[in-house]
Structure formats: structure tokens, C-alpha cells
Amino acid sequence: MANIYGLIIGIAMGFLIQRVRASSPAVILQNLRLENLSIIKFMAMTIAVGMMVTYTLNLFIPNLLHFDIKPTYLLGVLLGGLIFGVGFGLGGYCPGTCVVGIGEGRRDAWFALGGGIVGTLVFTLVYTSVIQPIVAVMDFGRITVQDLLHVPAIVPALVIGVLFLVVIKLLPTEIKQA
Amino acid sequence: MNTTPAPLTAPNWAKLGVIFGFVGALSILLWGPIGVSGTYPRLIGEFFRAFDPSYAETNPYLVRMGSLLRPETFLVLGLVIGGFLGARRDVEKAPKVEMPHVVATSDARRYTEAFLAGFLILFGARLAGGCTSGLIISGMTQLSIAGFVFAAGVFATGIGTAKLMQALRAGN
Numbered sequence: 001m002a003n004i005y006g007l008i009i010g011i012a013m014g015f016l017i018q019r020v021r022a023s024s025p026a027v028i029l030q031n032l033r034l035e036n037l038s039i040i041k042f043m044a045m046t047i048a049v050g051m052m053v054t055y056t057l058n059l060f061i062p063n064l065l066h067f068d069i070k071p072t073y074l075l076g077v078l079l080g081g082l083i084f085g086v087g088f089g090l091g092g093y094c095p096g097t098c099v100v101g102i103g104e105g106r107r108d109a110w111f112a113l114g115g116g117i118v119g120t121l122v123f124t125l126v127y128t129s130v131i132q133p134i135v136a137v138m139d140f141g142r143i144t145v146q147d148l149l150h151v152p153a154i155v156p157a158l159v160i161g162v163l164f165l166v167v168i169k170l171l172p173t174e175i176k177q178a
Numbered sequence: 179m180n181t182t183p184a185p186l187t188a189p190n191w192a193k194l195g196v197i198f199g200f201v202g203a204l205s206i207l208l209w210g211p212i213g214v215s216g217t218y219p220r221l222i223g224e225f226f227r228a229f230d231p232s233y234a235e236t237n238p239y240l241v242r243m244g245s246l247l248r249p250e251t252f253l254v255l256g257l258v259i260g261g262f263l264g265a266r267r268d269v270e271k272a273p274k275v276e277m278p279h280v281v282a283t284s285d286a287r288r289y290t291e292a293f294l295a296g297f298l299i300l301f302g303a304r305l306a307g308g309c310t311s312g313l314i315i316s317g318m319t320q321l322s323i324a325g326f327v328f329a330a331g332v333f334a335t336g337i338g339t340a341k342l343m344q345a346l347r348a349g350n
Binding site: 002003004005006007008009010011012013014015016017018019020021023024025026027028029030032033034036038039041042043044045046047048049050051053054055057064065066067068069070071072073074076077078079080081082083084085086087088089090091092093094095096097098099100101102103104105106107108109111112113114115116117118119120121122123124127128131132134135140142143144145146148153156157160168173174 | 186187188190191192194195196197198199200201202203204205206207208209210211212214215218219221222237238239240247248249250251252253254255256257258259260261262263264265267271272273274275276277278279280288289290291292293294295296297298299300301302303304305306307308309310311312313314315316317318319320321322323324325326327328329330331332333334335336337338339340341342343344
């Protein structure tokens with residue numbers, strides 16, 4: 001049953017990514033050049049709504065949600081983000097949007113997917129020699145904002161959620177270039 | 179000299195973001211947070227299990243990531259269907275090859291860049307333990323510190339690389 005749910009969530013996600021133009025590398029690059037912030041603001045909106053809805057639900061039906069917090073091994077997470085960003089700025093795809101792009105009929109998306117498979121293969125081959133030492137550094141485990149602040153999760157969920165909504169409201173979507 | 183086309187901003191990005199927020203929450207309610215990049219090593223795992231089972235059994239990463247038979251794999255299949263269905267609502271078809279940087283290049287160069295970029299995003303995502311969906315969207319939704327750290331890294335070099343590409347191409 002969970003597999004069926006996964007498929008339905010994936011279809012909805014692919015549809016939304018396509019409709020907001022996040023599967024267009026040109027739109028992603030406009031966002032990363034800070035000429036147009038529609039995708040960055042779309043992501044911030046998703047996260048703000050997601051955290052407020054998820055943690056509000058968790059108040060009413062505790063222990064029913066399937067949370068899965070990823071570990072914060074600081075060096076590896078940051079280094080991974082920095083490497084990811086170079087690829088994101090170079091190609092305009094992420095691991096999911098290139099799959100959406102294939103559904104749309106984009107040929108360059110196949111090359112991004114192929115590069116991703118080769119990248120993952122290389123990662124797997126160097127896992128014990130290169131990756132394991134990196135991810136062992138500064139491993140803080142599965143920590144969250146509420147763990148650090150020692151407050152109930154609903155507090156940072158609402159505060160950060162509202163903060164995101166205010167920033168979304170204040171920032172322009174189209175930025176005029178000099 | 180070609181320039182990028184007029185902005186393709188979806189006027190309803192805010193509404194789509196609200197819906198995506200509820201979809202992400204629904205996913206956590208039904209089975210777990212959305213995430214894409216973990217499916218790549220599971221695919222590699224299936225490949226080794228078919229052609230070199232002893233390697234698949236001894237590589238700790240492949241053992242940890244496990245089989246493709248799980249909801250995330252079906253989510254990735256759903257992305258293809260969702261992308262296809264979304265594109266049907268557009269009057270104009272998505273371009274086969276899109277030039278994301280300010281000055282266009284040859285198709286071959288774009289394919290090379292897309293391949294190299296694909297390599298980097300997956301290597302980086304697997305190092306960090308997730309990608310845009312698993313760490314930025316789901317991670318920050320669950321208020322995980324890793325999500326915030328990863329997002330900071332992605333946008334630091336993402337914006338830097340985008341600006342650098344613009345400067346390099348404009349200089350040619």
C-alpha cells in the first residue's frame with residue numbers, strides 16, 4: 001500500500017514541479033542568477049506550509065506521522081551541499097527535476113540522469129575509502145531545531161514558517177537587472 | 179549572440195507551493211518524507227546484485243541502501259508520469275535541449291554540461307544524505323539541522339556557479 005501512496009505522491013510532485021517550471025534548467029538558472037526568484041520562493045512556501053501543517057498534525061495525532069530525520073554529520077552535509085550547488089548552477093537540474101524533465105520530453109534531462117547514475121556509481125566505489133572517513137567527522141546524529149532549543153517542535157515550526165512567509169511576501173519575484 | 183528567453187515565471191507559484199507543502203505533509207502522514215536521490219544507489223545496488231552479487235553483499239553502502247522495492251522508487255516513477263501530465267497542459271512543448279546560461283552553446287556542449295552536472299549533484303547529494311527533496315524540502319519541513327546546512331551549501335555554490343557561468347559566457 002505504501003508503494004501505491006509513493007506513486008501517487010510522486011505523480012502529484014512531478015506535476016507540480018512541471019507546472020511551476022522547476023524542471024526548466026533556464027528557469028532554475030534565472031533563479032540562481034537572482035534575476036527571478038519564483039522557484040526559490042516556491043520552495044520556501046512549500047517548506048513553510050509543510051512544517052506548519054506537519055507539526056500541527058503531530059499535535060492532534062501524535063506518533064502517527066512517519067518522520068525521518070536525516071543525520072547531521074556537519075562536514076559531509078556541507079561539502080555535499082557545496083558540490084551539489086556547483087552541479088545545480090552548471091546544469092540547472094536536480095536529481096528529481098531531471099526525471100520530471102524526461103517525462104516532459106527533454107533530451108538534456110537524459111544526460112543529467114546518466115551523469116547522476118555514473119556519479120552514484122563512483123560514490124559507491126569510493127564509499128569505504130573516501131566517504132566513510134568524511135561522514136564520521138562532526139556527526140551530531142539526527143538533530144533538529146527543537147532539539148537544539150529544547151522547546152516543543154510546534155514553536156520553531158510556527159516561528160520559522162511565519163518568518164519564511166514574511167520573507168516571501170517582502171522579496172520581489174522578478175528582479176530588474178541594471 | 180543569443181540571450182535567454184523572457185522569464186517563464188509561473189504566475190501561480192505561491193498556490194503551487196502551498197499545494198506542494200500539503201503534499202509533503204500528506205506523504206509524511208502516509209509513509210514517510212519525500213526524497214529522490216536515494217533511488218539512484220538502490221538502482222546501482224540492483225545492478226550489482228544481478229551481475230556481481232558478492233560485491234553487492236560486501237559494499238556497506240549498497241547493503242545499507244537496500245532494495246528498490248520501496249515507496250521512494252515508486253515516487254520516482256510517479257515523477258515521470260507527473261512531468262508528462264503537466265507538460266500536456268502546455269500549449270508549447272518543452273524544448274528538447276534548453277540553454278540555461280545567458281549565452282547559448284552547441285547542443286553537444288549542453289549535453290556534456292548536463293552530464294557533468296548530473297554527476298556532481300548525485301555525488302554531492304549522496305555525500306550529504308539527500309537532495310533538494312529529501313534534505314531541503316523534507317529536511318527543513320521536519321526542522322532537521324542537516325536540511326538547513328545542506329541548503330546553505332547548495333545556494334552558496336549554486337548562485338556562485340550561475341554568476342560565474344554568466345561572466346565566462348559573456349566574456350566569449
